[in-house]
Structure formats: C-alpha cells, structure tokens
Amino acid sequence: MILGTGSAWDTACVQLADAARHLDLDDGMHDLLRTPRRSISVSVPLLRDDGQLLVLSGYRVQHNLARGPAKGGLRYHPACDLDEVKALAMWMTWKCALMGIPYGGAKGGIAVEPGLLSRQERERMTRRYAAELVPLIGPDKDIPAPDVGTDEQTMAWIMDTYSTHTGHTAAGVVTGKPLSIGGSAGRAGATSRGVQLAAFAALRELDKDPRETTVAVQGFGKVGALAAQYLHDAGCRLVAVSDVKGGVHNGAGLNPTALIRHVARGGDTVVGYPGTDTITNAELLELE
Ligand SMILES: NC(=O)c1ccc[n+]([C@@H]2O[C@H](COP(=O)([O-])OP(=O)(O)OC[C@H]3O[C@@H](n4cnc5c(N)ncnc54)[C@H](O)[C@@H]3O)[C@@H](O)[C@H]2O)c1
Numbered sequence: 001m002i003l004g005t006g007s008a009w010d011t012a013c014v015q016l017a018d019a020a021r022h023l024d025l026d027d028g029m030h031d032l033l034r035t036p037r038r039s040i041s042v043s044v045p046l047l048r049d050d051g052q053l054l055v056l057s058g059y060r061v062q063h064n065l066a067r068g069p070a071k072g073g074l075r076y077h078p079a080c081d082l083d084e085v086k087a088l089a090m091w092m093t094w095k096c097a098l099m100g101i102p103y104g105g106a107k108g109g110i111a112v113e114p115g116l117l118s119r120q121e122r123e124r125m126t127r128r129y130a131a132e133l134v135p136l137i138g139p140d141k142d143i144p145a146p147d148v149g150t151d152e153q154t155m156a157w158i159m160d161t162y163s164t165h166t167g168h169t170a171a172g173v174v175t176g177k178p179l180s181i182g183g184s185a186g187r188a189g190a191t192s193r194g195v196q197l198a199a200f201a202a203l204r205e206l207d208k209d210p211r212e213t214t215v216a217v218q219g220f221g222k223v224g225a226l227a228a229q230y231l232h233d234a235g236c237r238l239v240a241v242s243d244v245k246g247g248v249h250n251g252a253g254l255n256p257t258a259l260i261r262h263v264a265r266g267g268d269t270v271v272g273y274p275g276t277d278t279i280t281n282a283e284l285l286e287l288e
Contacts, residue, residue, distance in 0.1 A: 008087035016090070036086055037104075038062040042132040044110055046125045049118050057081075058129045060108040062142055063089035069140050070106030071096055071175075073147030074154065076122075080109035106142050108133075114149045126154050130161040137162065139172030146176040151222065152188070156181060192226030196234065216240040216287050218247075220263065220270050229256040240284050245269040247284040248276035 013034060020030040044056040059082050062070040072092035075085075085107045093105025110129055114122055136142060146155060155177040162173045171182035179185060203210055215236045217228045220243045232238045238256055240249040248254070248270050262273055271278055 007083045009083040012087040012090045033064070034090075036061045036063045036089060037065055038136070039082060039086060040133070040136060041082060042129065044125055044129045044132070046117075046121060046128065048121060056110050056112050056125065058108070058110040058132065059085040060133055060136065060142070060144075061085045061089040061106060062136070063105040063107075064093040065104040067097060067104050068102035069104065069138075070142040071103040072106035072108070072142075072145065074144045074150050074158075075107070075109035075147040076112050076114040076149030076154075077109065078111060078113045080111045085109050103143075106144075107147075108144055109147075112149075122154070123157055126150075126157040127161045130158040131165065134162055134165045137173060138166075139170060143172065144174050146222065148221070152176055152178045152183060155183075188222070189226045189230075191223045192230055195223065195227035196230040199231065200234070211235040213237070214239045214288070216242075216284050218242050218281060218284055220259070225256065225260050225263070228254075229260065232256045240279065240287055241270050242279070242281050242284045243269050243271075246271045247279045247281055248273050249279045249284070249287070250276045 040060045042058045044058045046054045088107035089105050096103040155174040159174050163170045177183040213236045215231045215238050217224045220241045228238050238254045239251055240247055
C-alpha cells in the first residue's frame with residue numbers, strides 16, 4: 001500500500017481506495033464511504049482570564065452512522081483542522097465496524113494548545129464548544145470521548161453542559177468520564193492495554209520473545225505512559241520515551257513508574273529526567 005504523502009485525510013483516502021480496489025467496490029459506494037455524513041465547523045469564542053477575547057475553531061465530523069450512533073474522541077491540539085478530524089472520523093468508522101460493535105465513526109477537535117490555558121479557560125472553552133454541538137450529539141446520535149489534550153474532566157464538562165441543555169442527566173452522552181458520574185472502571189488504561197496487546201500480537205507474528213524486546217514510546221501522555229508501564233510490566237525493556245518537547249533515552253532501561261511520577265509532579269516534560277540522554281523525537285523513531 002502506498003500511503004498519502006500529504007495530510008491525514010490524504011492517507012485515509014489512499015487506504016480507502018486500496019480497500020475499495022480489493023473489495024471491487026463500485027465508484028458510488030466508494031464515494032459514499034469516503035464522504036463524511038456531517039462535517040461541522042463551529043467558532044468557539046473564549047474570554048481569557050486577562051479579558052482578551054480569542055475566537056478558536058472547533059470541529060465535529062460524523063463520518064458514518066449506518067451501524068449506530070457515531071463514536072469518537074475529542075482532540076485539543078494546535079495542528080487540529082477539519083481535514084485531520086475527517087480522517088480520524090473515517091478511521092473510527094472502520095475501527096467500530098472491524099470490532100463488530102454497533103457504532104458509526106466520529107471525531108472532534110479544537111485548534112488550540114490546551115497547556116497554555118488555565119483550568120477555568122479550558123472549562124469555558126469546552127462548555128462553549130459542547131453547547132454548539134448540543135443538537136448534534138447525544139447517547140443515540142454521537143458520543144464523544146477523550147483524545148489528545150482532553151481528559152475525563154473535559155468529558156464531565158461536556159456531560160454537564162449537555163445535561164443542563166436537555167434538562168436531565170445524560171451520562172450516555174460521553175465515555176471516558178470520571179467513575180463518580182458513571183464512568184467505566186478500567187477505561188483509563190484500556191487504550192494502553194490495546195497498544196500492549198497489539199504489540200504482543202506483532203511480536204508473536206515475528207516469533208520474538210517480549211523479554212528480549214526493547215521498547216520506545218513516542219508520546220508520554222494518557223495512552224503512551226500507561227502503554228510504557230504495561231509493556232515494562234510484561235517484561236519488555238523500555239529504553240526511550242518522548243513528548244512534544246523531546247525525548248529521553250537510557251539503553252539500560254527506564255522505570256515508567258518513576259517517569260510517570262516525575263511528570264505528574266509538574267515536570268511538564270520527560271526531557272531532563274535524571275540518568276537519561278536527551279534525544280529528539282526523530283532519533284527516538286530511529287532507535288534499534
Ligand atoms: N485517550 C484515549 O482514550 C485515546 C483513545 C484512542 C486513541 N487515542 C490515541 O492515542 C494517542 C495519544 O493520545 P492521548 O490521549 O494519550 O493524548 P495526550 O494528550 O494525553 O498525550 C499526548 C502525548 O503526545 C505528546 N505529543 C504531542 N504532540 C507531539 C509531537 N508532535 N511529537 C511528539 N510527541 C507529541 C504530548 O506531549 C503528550 O505526551 C493519539 O493518537 C490518540 O488519538 C487515545
């Protein structure tokens with residue numbers, strides 16, 4: 001398969017064209033599976049704590065609703081745009097269909113660096129974005145979840161905003177919310193567990209022993225940090241991790257528990273963690 005060289009949307013379209021060829025789909029069906037059912041762009045005015053007004057761009061794409069309500073995460077990242085959200089929504093349609101669960105695919109996002117906002121600013125932004133989407137989301141329509149830059153607190157704000165508008169508690173409008181308001185136990189680590197299981201399936205294919213395998217994890221956030229922990233606990237040697245600011249390397253092995261504690265204590269980045277060499281994200285991907 002030749003992947004698209006441009007945006008995530010180009011890549012997704014090349015993948016779809018490849019699948020359509022294998023399945024001998026006619027042009028009309030190919031077109032239907034490529035075209036998002038709904039692409040929504042909203043402006044998200046945000047009053048900063050210092051009184052400045054910022055107008056951010058938000059998106060929600062419902063790619064396909066044929067198998068059930070749309071399902072997919074919400075991303076806060078400066079590089080987020082409609083093309084990226086369209087691609088991620090299409091991939092969600094495929095993931096739900098491949099797993100045989102009765103959902104369609106969706107994704108959402110706001111083009112913003114959440115780390116530069118205060119908690120109060122993130123709450124105002126999230127609630128305004130959610131209010132714009134109230135007519136389009138819901139337990140039977142479209143169910144957001146955490147993704148890059150968002151977390152269970154973000155989901156709680158969306159659930160509360162939606163519930164306020166509909167006049168009743170609607171726990172089913174989001175997944176990935178806190179346990180105390182109806183979240184599922186084990187959800188926080190579920191994606192990371194999936195990364196571990198997929199990596200182990202690949203190792204079995206390659207006939208490799210996990211205990212003789214080194215691991216490098218790019219992105220030490222909600223998913224990456226726990227994936228590093230699970231792979232380490234299962235016997236792999238974690239030699240490098242990174243975040244948006246850069247990476248750290250130690251060929252003798254890194255302790256993910258200590259790294260997670262370091263970042264949680266306000267370290268902000270893994271870079272500079274004692275006993276490691278600093279590497280770039282590109283170098284991390286080229287490690288043996
Ligand atoms: N959170 C979920 O439940 C969930 C579910 C399904 C899929 N995913 C996918 O997992 C991946 C990680 O999501 P997350 O929820 O852990 O996000 P997160 O925001 O918690 O963490 C993202 C991490 O990636 C780093 N990062 C961001 N830009 C980077 C860059 N350009 N180079 C290197 N590192 C960079 C950040 O510094 C951070 O460490 C995403 O691809 C997301 O779509 C997440």
